[in-house]
Amino acid sequence: MALLQISEPGQAAAPHQRKLAAGIDLGTTNSLVATVRSGKAETLPDVDGNHLLPSVVRYRKGEVPQVGTVARQSSIGDPRNTIVSVKRYLGRGLADICKQCTCKEYDFVDSEASVPRIRTLGGDVTPVEISAEILKVLKQRAENSLGGELTGVVVTVPAYFDDAQRQATKDSAQLAGLNVLRLLNEPTAAAVAYGLDRGSEGIHVVYDLGGGTFDISILHLNRGVFEVMATAGNTALGGDDIDHAIGEWMYEQAGMKQAVSDSQSRASLAEAWRAKEPLSDEEVVAISIPCPDGDCWEGELTRSQLYEIIDPLIIQTLSPCKRALRDAGVDVSEIEDVVMVGGSTRSPRVRELVGEFFQCDPMVDIDPDKVVAVGAAIQADILVGNKPDEEMLLLDVIPLSLGIETMGGLVEKIISRNTTIPSAKAQDFTTFKDGQTALAVHVLQGERELVSDCRSLARFELRGIPPMMAGAAQIRVTFQVDADGLLSVTAREQISGVESTVQVKPSFGLSDTEIATMLRDSMDHAQEDVAARTLREQQVEADRILESVEAAVETDGRLLEKNEQELIEAAVKMLHEVRGGDDPRRIKLAIEELNKASTDFAARRMDASIQMAMTGHKVDEFS
Amino acid sequence: MRSSDLSSSYFALFNMPVSFDIDRKILTERYRTLQRTVHPDRFANAAESERRLSVQMAARINEGFQTLKDPLARGRYLLELRGIELNDLDTAFDGAFLMEQMELRERLGAVKECDDPHQQLQKIARDIDVRIKEITAELAILFTENNDASFEKARDLTRKMQFFRKLEQEADALDDDLDVY
Numbered sequence: 001m002a003l004l005q006i007s008e009p010g011q012a013a014a015p016h017q018r019k020l021a022a023g024i025d026l027g028t029t030n031s032l033v034a035t036v037r038s039g040k041a042e043t044l045p046d047v048d049g050n051h052l053l054p055s056v057v058r059y060r061k062g063e064v065p066q067v068g069t070v071a072r073q074s075s076i077g078d079p080r081n082t083i084v085s086v087k088r089y090l091g092r093g094l095a096d097i098c099k100q101c102t103c104k105e106y107d108f109v110d111s112e113a114s115v116p117r118i119r120t121l122g123g124d125v126t127p128v129e130i131s132a133e134i135l136k137v138l139k140q141r142a143e144n145s146l147g148g149e150l151t152g153v154v155v156t157v158p159a160y161f162d163d164a165q166r167q168a169t170k171d172s173a174q175l176a177g178l179n180v181l182r183l184l185n186e187p188t189a190a191a192v193a194y195g196l197d198r199g200s201e202g203i204h205v206v207y208d209l210g211g212g213t214f215d216i217s218i219l220h221l222n223r224g225v226f227e228v229m230a231t232a233g234n235t236a237l238g239g240d241d242i243d244h245a246i247g248e249w250m251y252e253q254a255g256m257k258q259a260v261s262d263s264q265s266r267a268s269l270a271e272a273w274r275a276k277e278p279l280s281d282e283e284v285v286a287i288s289i290p291c292p293d294g295d296c297w298e299g300e301l302t303r304s305q306l307y308e309i310i311d312p313l314i315i316q317t318l319s320p321c322k323r324a325l326r327d328a329g330v331d332v333s334e335i336e337d338v339v340m341v342g343g344s345t346r347s348p349r350v351r352e353l354v355g356e357f358f359q360c361d362p363m364v365d366i367d368p369d370k371v372v373a374v375g376a377a378i379q380a381d382i383l384v385g386n387k388p389d390e391e392m393l394l395l396d397v398i399p400l401s402l403g404i405e406t407m408g409g410l411v412e413k414i415i416s417r418n419t420t421i422p423s424a425k426a427q428d429f430t431t432f433k434d435g436q437t438a439l440a441v442h443v444l445q446g447e448r449e450l451v452s453d454c455r456s457l458a459r460f461e462l463r464g465i466p467p468m469m470a471g472a473a474q475i476r477v478t479f480q481v482d483a484d485g486l487l488s489v490t491a492r493e494q495i496s497g498v499e500s501t502v503q504v505k506p507s508f509g510l511s512d513t514e515i516a517t518m519l520r521d522s523m524d525h526a527q528e529d530v531a532a533r534t535l536r537e538q539q540v541e542a543d544r545i546l547e548s549v550e551a552a553v554e555t556d557g558r559l560l561e562k563n564e565q566e567l568i569e570a571a572v573k574m575l576h577e578v579r580g581g582d583d584p585r586r587i588k589l590a591i592e593e594l595n596k597a598s599t600d601f602a603a604r605r606m607d608a609s610i611q612m613a614m615t616g617h618k619v620d621e622f623s
Numbered sequence: 624m625r626s627s628d629l630s631s632s633y634f635a636l637f638n639m640p641v642s643f644d645i646d647r648k649i650l651t652e653r654y655r656t657l658q659r660t661v662h663p664d665r666f667a668n669a670a671e672s673e674r675r676l677s678v679q680m681a682a683r684i685n686e687g688f689q690t691l692k693d694p695l696a697r698g699r700y701l702l703e704l705r706g707i708e709l710n711d712l713d714t715a716f717d718g719a720f721l722m723e724q725m726e727l728r729e730r731l732g733a734v735k736e737c738d739d740p741h742q743q744l745q746k747i748a749r750d751i752d753v754r755i756k757e758i759t760a761e762l763a764i765l766f767t768e769n770n771d772a773s774f775e776k777a778r779d780l781t782r783k784m785q786f787f788r789k790l791e792q793e794a795d796a797l798d799d800d801l802d803v804y
Contacts, residue, residue, distance in 0.1 A: 152667070181667050226657050326795060382666040393659055419689070422663060424682035482678050483663040545670040552673075591671075599672040606661060606676055614638050614653065615659040 019151040021384035022142045023376025026131060026155055026169065028087040028238060029211030029343060031055050032370060033138040034377035035146060041377040043370045044145045052369060057133045058082040059122030067137045076266045080107060081120045085240060088212045089116065089127035091165035093206055128172045135176035152181040154380040156372050158213040160186035160233030160399045162445050163457050163487050181383040183484040185396050187217035188226060189343040189375030193366055196221050203334050207354050208341035209317060214239040218328040224391035229328035229400050230418045232320035239344030245309050246272035250289050254297035279303045280348050307349055314353050321357060327418050331527035338362045343369050395420050398485055404477060409451045414479045417447065421485055426478040435467040439475055441491050462491040464498045538587040542579045545591055546572065549598050552605060559604045566599040584589045631688035632704065643701055643766035645691060654688045694759040695788055698781040701766060707778050720783055725792055727751065729798060740801055748794050751787050758784045
């Protein structure tokens with residue numbers, strides 16, 4: 001049994017018992033890692049003192065991929081092998097990517113596989129693998145800086161990411177060897193970083209314009225509880241589009257239709273990026289771009305010209321703002337403040353237009369590039385168990401409705417957008433032919449009525465339905481969305497009990513086997529032993545469950561039934577024994593055994609804690 | 624009854640009297656207390672069985688809160704507890720109600736041709752909202768009467784409220800369309 005720990009309420013365990021946790025902002029343009037040290041959340045720099053890691057990966061023949069600044073520097077010279085803004089491709093099919101008009105930038109492999117692959121000198125790589133390279137660098141940075149292995153991380157995602165994009169993000173983290181405690185929505189992370197909950201009760205807006213995505217969230221905050229009321233956005237609109245628009249304008253001015261070569265296009269983006277900043281203070285800035293004949297076109301860009309180019313894009317962000325306000329049932333006058341997140345909100349023009357829309361001065365106190373990582377670090381520190389008395393609670397929502405295909409190519413919504421997660425909903429369906437023994441279930445996400453206008457997440461079949469008259473079978477389809485916003489679907493024929501469950505692996509996602517193969521490949525690369533890693537993973541899981549069950553028995557032993565206690569003790573003993581061995585399968589079995597033995601106990605403990613919370617609450621209300 | 628029993632009523636879960644009139648403030652307070660207790664974030668390091676249970680309970684508490692918070696969902700739920708189901712295919716209504724629905728629909732259909740469609744849409748939305756509030760007040764009285772006749776009337780009104788809610792959603796969708804084009 002665990003030793004009794006004595007510590008002051010509100011105080012974390014002794015420093016040496018602190019677990020190492022980090023928050024990771026996997027951004028379109030830049031990525032960051034942050035952690036809580038001595039009670040303060042801060043982003044971690046690399047050896048050169050840079051906090052921002054450019055989200056750029058360059059693949060070379062027979063060598064380890066380059067990540068970050070070095071890779072970005074080669075982006076103009078080696079554009080086909082240097083992948084920028086990979087976040088735009090996460091969880092997307094090739095058709096979606098081409099719709100964004102960016103598929104010409106790289107050699108996308110035309111294959112049958114649903115997950116697009118980019119051909120590089122280092123081989124064909126998927127967006128999940130490319131993102132994992134970025135995450136590996138951040139993991140290494142955190143572990144070097146903290147001097148130990150990370151217990152868990154919180155990885156942020158745009159609130160408007162759909163199931164496929166979230167799953168892809170989680171897969172990347174898994175591939176990078178990270179234990180994901182939670183996927184956290186970026187705007188919620190920003191609200192946490194600002195400590196908005198510590199103020200009085202109120203409604204706050206987070207406006208997040210990143211490199212490639214736009215998100216708006218409306219939160220209700222009250223004594224430590226962050227309730228997301230509504231979220232909206234556009235996963236294909238960001239600061240990059242502003243740069244593209246400026247780049248195109250420059251080519252028009254230079255008398256060219258568009259950039260002729262890849263390096264020209266990259267050069268013009270770099271120029272657009274450079275030109276924006278001085279226009280905050282100055283009325284005009286000199287610009288130059290390379291021409292096909294090798295010469296340079298020289299010109300100038302005035303502030304009012306800049307506004308003419310970028311205003312339409314900023315205005316595009318305001319219609320999701322309106323929708324979110326309406327979904328939340330909130331009027332602009334009720335908004336306390338607007339938090340600005342994402343590098344693109346540095347633009348004074350963005351601040352001006354957003355401020356006008358929400359009728360208040362936007363909050364910009366925390367560096368908009370770092371604020372998300374900082375919030376994620378605070379949440380990671382709590383989730384890993386370093387602050388047992390922390391009252392903070394984040395209640396997030398799903399951004400897009402989930403449903404299934406019904407007759408006639410229509411979508412029947414099962415969980416509607418802006419429903420608080422976790423969420424579980426069931427809907428009954430029936431067979432439409434006599435003797436029908438199978439039912440195809442097509443899971444979709446989106447707001448539109450037609451299947452073709454929604455995003456296909458997964459397809460599966462419920463087989464083995466006993467033959468019955470049409471309409472006699474009762475098929476209950478249950479959707480469950482967990483706290484990460486990830487969906488699992490169960491279909492069950494109620495009369496026969498035939499059941500089929502899928503952890504929704506999105507149509508544009510990777511299968512477990514594919515991930516396993518990638519893991520193995522990356523291991524070969526790093527000369528690491530796959531078996532050793534699997535063993536280590538099971539040991540970590542074993543330690544976690546042992547610690548958790550032992551602590552539960554210690555505090556709530558009175559809730560145990562006699563024979564149950566014996567079963568649990570036996571399972572604990574068994575797990576302790578095999579944990580020290582080298583067979584991951586035996587550890588896994590022992591973990592399952594202990595899980596099974598402690599299920600009823602867990603339910604009773606949860607009841608007891610609910611009872612206690614509710615009675616304690618009543619005293620509060622009447623005093 | 625065990626709180627983690629997924630078949631117990633939402634009123635029992637939130638420890639509130641079975642009633643249409645509900646104290647939103649107390650409901651919200653209890654909701655937060657319950658989520659603080661069961662939310663998966665409280666079990667990030669727990670055993671798999673506990674984490675699974677926590678997701679299920681948190682989902683149930685969310686569903687319960689949504690049901691009790693919203694007058695339409697609450698009305699439906701109270702009827703369901705009495706064994707009265709609302710049949711979506713049942714479209715028998717009194718003439719006055721049908722006329723009113725038709726008129727609102729026509730007004731919605733004409734919005735795009737208006738000089739100021741946004742303003743017109745807002746006006747319609749306000750009118751719908753007034754009707755929903757009226758029905759909510761009527762339902763509060765009917766549910767306290769607590770007899771077969773009053774439940775029958777409550778069922779009728781709840782069905783009507785459902786139609787107003789649908790119109791409200793159509794108005795919202797129209798508002799989105801106006802922004803796009």
